[in-house]
Amino acid sequence: AQSVTQPDIHITVSEGASLELRCNYSYGATPYLFWYVQSPGQGLQLLLKYFSGDTLVQGIKGFEAEFKRSQSSFNLRKPSVHWSDAAEYFCAVGDNFNKFYFGSGTKLNVKP
Amino acid sequence: DVKVTQSSRYLVKRTGEKVFLECVQDMDHENMFWYRQDPGLGLRLIYFSYDVKMKEKGDIPEGYSVSREKKERFSLILESASTNQTSMYLCASCLTSAAGELFFGEGSRLTVL
Numbered sequence: 001a002q003s004v005t006q007p008d009i010h011i012t013v014s015e016g017a018s019l020e021l022r023c024n025y026s027y028g029a030t031p032y033l034f035w036y037v038q039s040p041g042q043g044l045q046l047l048l049k050y051f052s053g054d055t056l057v058q059g060i061k062g063f064e065a066e067f068k069r070s071q072s073s074f075n076l077r078k079p080s081v082h083w084s085d086a087a088e089y090f091c092a093v094g095d096n097f098n099k100f101y102f103g104s105g106t107k108l109n110v111k112p
Numbered sequence: 113d114v115k116v117t118q119s120s121r122y123l124v125k126r127t128g129e130k131v132f133l134e135c136v137q138d139m140d141h142e143n144m145f146w147y148r149q150d151p152g153l154g155l156r157l158i159y160f161s162y163d164v165k166m167k168e169k170g171d172i173p174e175g176y177s178v179s180r181e182k183k184e185r186f187s188l189i190l191e192s193a194s195t196n197q198t199s200m201y202l203c204a205s206c207l208t209s210a211a212g213e214l215f216f217g218e219g220s221r222l223t224v225l
Binding site: 009034041042043044046092100103 | 152
């Protein structure tokens with residue numbers, strides 16, 4: 001069965017430090033992969049997506065993610081975190097039938 | 113700009129009441145979804161619809177029903193609300209295509225007393 005694991009529930013980083021949020025998935029075919037961000041009290045906004053091709057994808061707000069098929073991972077990175085990046089981040093897998101499977105989320109705190 | 117609108121941001125209802133959560137999208141998307149979000153559990157799919165009057169159960173449909181009479185509108189119905197349905201409810205839509213991305217509404221936070 002398809003599943004998405006985000007092993008870190010909470011992460012705290014200092015402003016200006018680099019960030020990596022982990023995501024591992026279980027899916028039988030080539031996955032469609034997404035990262036979404038949710039600010040407090042808001043819906044989810046798409047940060048970036050991977051469908052095919054270059055395994056390093058660029059998204060909005062300076063985020064990027066790398067698809068590693070051998071590790072079944074799609075980790076999200078940012079070289080320098082800003083205080084406004086504090087939010088909850090969700091990794092998701094989509095299939096060919098428009099079904100989506102979400103991880104449990106990682107809450108990011110940013111220290112001044 | 114694409115938009116998914118959920119009619120109520122915050123609701124407070126009593127146990128046993130019937131609750132309607134409305135969602136409208138203006139993108140002509142075929143697929144619409146209702147998710148429930150609880151801390152530590154991520155998003156869990158309640159129901160989705162791939163066409164007008166068509167629906168399929170998601171992972172946690174018990175206690176819920178849905179209605180899709182028009183393409184742009186997808187309603188979630190709690191026939192008799194219970195306290196364990198206190199949650200954040202998120203509506204989303206996407207095109208029918210491989211790798212279509214989901215567009216989300218801002219969410220409806222329901223409290224059942």
